Amino acid sequence: NAGVTQTPKFRILKIGQSMTLQCTQDMNHNYMYWYRQDPGMGLKLIYYSVGAGITDKGEVPNGYNVSRSTTEDFPLRLELAAPSQTSVYFCASSPSGDHEQYFGPGTRLTVT
Amino acid sequence: SQKIEQNSEALNIQEGKTATLTCNYTNYSPAYLQWYRQDPGRGPVFLLLIRENEKEKRKERLKVTFDTTLKQSLFHITASQPADSATYLCALVWNAGNMLTFGGGTRLMVKP
Numbered sequence: 001n002a003g004v005t006q007t008p009k010f011r012i013l014k015i016g017q018s019m020t021l022q023c024t025q026d027m028n029h030n031y032m033y034w035y036r037q038d039p040g041m042g043l044k045l046i047y048y049s050v051g052a053g054i055t056d057k058g059e060v061p062n063g064y065n066v067s068r069s070t071t072e073d074f075p076l077r078l079e080l081a082a083p084s085q086t087s088v089y090f091c092a093s094s095p096s097g098d099h100e101q102y103f104g105p106g107t108r109l110t111v112t
Numbered sequence: 113s114q115k116i117e118q119n120s121e122a123l124n125i126q127e128g129k130t131a132t133l134t135c136n137y138t139n140y141s142p143a144y145l146q147w148y149r150q151d152p153g154r155g156p157v158f159l160l161l162i163r164e165n166e167k168e169k170r171k172e173r174l175k176v177t178f179d180t181t182l183k184q185s186l187f188h189i190t191a192s193q194p195a196d197s198a199t200y201l202c203a204l205v206w207n208a209g210n211m212l213t214f215g216g217g218t219r220l221m222v223k224p
Contacts, residue, residue: 004155033211035214040120040216041216042116042118042201042214042215042216042217043156043201043214044214045211045212045213048211058211059213090155090156092155097205097210097211098143098144098205100146100158100161101156101158101212102158103155103156103157104155105154105155106153106154106155
């Protein structure tokens with residue numbers, strides 16, 4: 001099993017550009033999550049999904065959008081990138097809400 | 113609002129000693145608490161989960177305690193090794209069905 005994979009690993013965006021961060025898991029987990037982690041800080045939840053077709057906002061959803069058309073994929077869309085979105089983004093999955101989460105390797109995004 | 117506090121200062125210990133990391137929280141007790149390890153440039157990796165009605169959990173050299181009176185969890189690594197050097201994150205779920213909230217993490221440095 002590859003676990004949770006994320007692409008790209010690194011990306012530099014100009015202010016106002018858009019992009020999609022890809023996340024795929026091959027463990028057939030129902031729950032998937034997107035977090036951002038700023039330097040020296042913990043993870044903050046952006047969006048999560050409890051199954052295909054179901055998504056909900058986390059703590060810091062502004063400036064982001066998600067979709068969940070399949071169990072495996074949970075892309076994160078950034079519209080009109082801003083410097084405040086410079087961060088490391090982690091995708092994670094879990095079998096249910098009260099199980100451990102499995103994290104991807106992260107995407108390091110810089111907006112200039 | 114609920115808050116999680118982990119010591120933001122790095123913990124430096126000598127190889128072979130026991131490392132003890134602290135996670136404090138405010139207000140009411142969480143339904144359960146998880147500990148993760150994060151290496152530089154990588155996603156967090158799950159270590160242990162302890163529930164509200166459990167006092168202690170062990171896994172090999174790791175031990176987690178949960179004191180709802182003190183509103184605190186302690187994470188111990190016995191016979192520490194340089195390979196244990198990493199950042200350790202605690203994460204809480206306050207109500208079943210809610211999402212994990214992460215602390216800021218504590219960096220552990222084990223010197224040979």
